[in-house]
Amino acid sequence: MxxxxxxxxxxxxxxxxxxxxxxxxxxxxxxxxxxxxxxxxxxxxxxxxxxxxxFRRTYRKQTSLDGTYEILSEGGVGGGIIHINNISRGGIGFSVSGLHRIEKDQVIQVEFQLNDKNRTVLKKQAVVRSVRQNSIGCEFKCNADLDKALGFFLQN
Incomplete structure (x- = not known):
């Protein structure tokens, strides 16, 4: 079925x-x-x-984008390469290869390039909401200044 x-x-x-x-x-x-x-x-x-x-508040688009992350929270050390699996107006889901130090409620900064016609680079702060081994779910820290490029990307 x-x-x-x-x-x-x-x-x-x-x-x-x-x-x-x-x-x-x-x-x-x-x-x-x-x-x-x-x-x-x-x-x-x-x-x-x-x-x-x-029942999510915003549409979540499946993607296959590469990017980087950096832990910004106090006492947080590290960063690395990520593979973005999905993205929405409110957040991002990605996976990390190997060992990482990402923990729930940490503030991180993610940087990635959309595969739109302008190859737009986005740099956003996010709060980690879930950590399941190497699968990380984050909520963007500031939704008010949503990048136009991300909005258009989600519609296509």
Whole structure:
């Protein structure tokens, strides 16, 4: 059974497009917010799919970008090369090769180049929100001054 990821908007509505026949279905996903996020649905073409409901506040784009990080927090030492797996208006998910000293709640600075037509270089401070071995999740420290280039990058 194929699985389709569906982003749930702030008003708890979501749009599902059947990969089999292309039918568009709008629905209220609010009732699933505090329950399971994977739901089985049957399209009117009789195809059955699993929908993974994504309740994140902002869209997260899968990427494959290289960059660097530097630990800025007091007592933090180190930095290195990162591979960015996903990015959103609010944060970034990346992996680090080998040993690292990244810990939850540290402030780091990441620098990376978008693969847009201008090859835009972004340098952003972020707070580490999750560390799962070599997979790191961060929230950008300042969302108000979101780079236009990042906004355009996320739309494409």
């Amino acid at each position: 194929p699985e389709v990821k569906v982003h749930v908007r702030e008003n708890n509505t979501a749009t599902f497009i059947c990969p089999s026949c292309g039918t568009v279905k709008h629905f209220d996903a609010g009732r699933f917010h505090h329950q399971r996020h994977i739901v089985s649905v049957r399209c009117r073409c009789q195809q059955v799919f699993s929908i993974l409901l994504d």
